Amino acid sequence: MSDPGTSAEPVDILLLGNVTRDLIDEHNPELYRLGGTVTFAACVADRLGRKPTVITRASSDTDLSAMPPSTRLIVLPSETTTTFANIYTPHGRVQYCFTPAPPIDVPDIPQALRSPRMVLMGPIANEIEPGVPAIFAEESVVAAVPQGWMRRWDARGRVHSKQWDTARQILPYLDALVLSLEDIDYEWERLAPAFDHVPLIVVTEYRDGSTVFQRLADGTILETKIPPRPAIEVDPTGAGDT
Numbered sequence: 001m002s003d004p005g006t007s008a009e010p011v012d013i014l015l016l017g018n019v020t021r022d023l024i025d026e027h028n029p030e031l032y033r034l035g036g037t038v039t040f041a042a043c044v045a046d047r048l049g050r051k052p053t054v055i056t057r058a059s060s061d062t063d064l065s066a067m068p069p070s071t072r073l074i075v076l077p078s079e080t081t082t083t084f085a086n087i088y089t090p091h092g093r094v095q096y097c098f099t100p101a102p103p104i105d106v107p108d109i110p111q112a113l114r115s116p117r118m119v120l121m122g123p124i125a126n127e128i129e130p131g132v133p134a135i136f137a138e139e140s141v142v143a144a145v146p147q148g149w150m151r152r153w154d155a156r157g158r159v160h161s162k163q164w165d166t167a168r169q170i171l172p173y174l175d176a177l178v179l180s181l182e183d184i185d186y187e188w189e190r191l192a193p194a195f196d197h198v199p200l201i202v203v204t205e206y207r208d209g210s211t212v213f214q215r216l217a218d219g220t221i222l223e224t225k226i227p228p229r230p231a232i233e234v235d236p237t238g239a240g241d242t
Helices: 037-047 146-150 167-173 188-195
Strands: 013-016 020-023 032-035 052-057 072-076 082-089 092-098 118-121 141-144 151-153 159-161 176-180 200-204 210-215 221-226
Touching: 013 037, 032 037, 037 052, 037 118, 092 151, 092 159, 146 151, 146 167, 146 176, 167 188, 188 200, 188 210
Parallel strands: 013 052, 013 118, 020 082, 052 072, 118 141, 141 176, 176 200
Antiparallel strands: 020 032, 082 092, 151 159, 200 210, 210 221
16 A cells, blocks of 8 residues: 555545444354445445545454455554444344444544545544544535444443534535434434535435435525335445445
């Protein structure tokens, strides 16, 4: 990997957030798939012909081979990799979070990477510090998938929804926001503060597709329903990230 602080190659899409080990068997930590918003986003970017750069944290024994070969991967040191157990029931998903990796903060992002064409912040366990969105160049398109800022977990690791307590520090710097109905506990009114700052908001609705909210020049909000395309579900984890 080249030194991210000296590379002259322009940054196309910068993806920030910790990768995860998504357990295949919740009783066996060695059986996992690589997950996390940055993983799914890197795969989509690659298929669209873009060049993703990923800044993440993971332990040295984590298998990162699922990342597309085109990915410029910057792995910050960590003794652990954030691990999730996703258990799907007839009543919805039950999720557990174990061994969260340390946060990603402003000093972790080299100056040479702060003017990408686009940056996507995809925290999965509250790991991106609120000062990060402010450091990017004005011409960069700054987007976020905020699910990790809206999670807490108890002593057993059981994940619960929580209010996004750093939203006021982050929303003013965003050009786009992508989140799921599950992230807001199916309470549409929780989107209200975001409309004051973010011109483009996408809400994913699982099998029902998504809804796009775009703020027009006169301040009105254009709402567009996007139906899902026909598909066979293989694994629902990460569907909203892509």
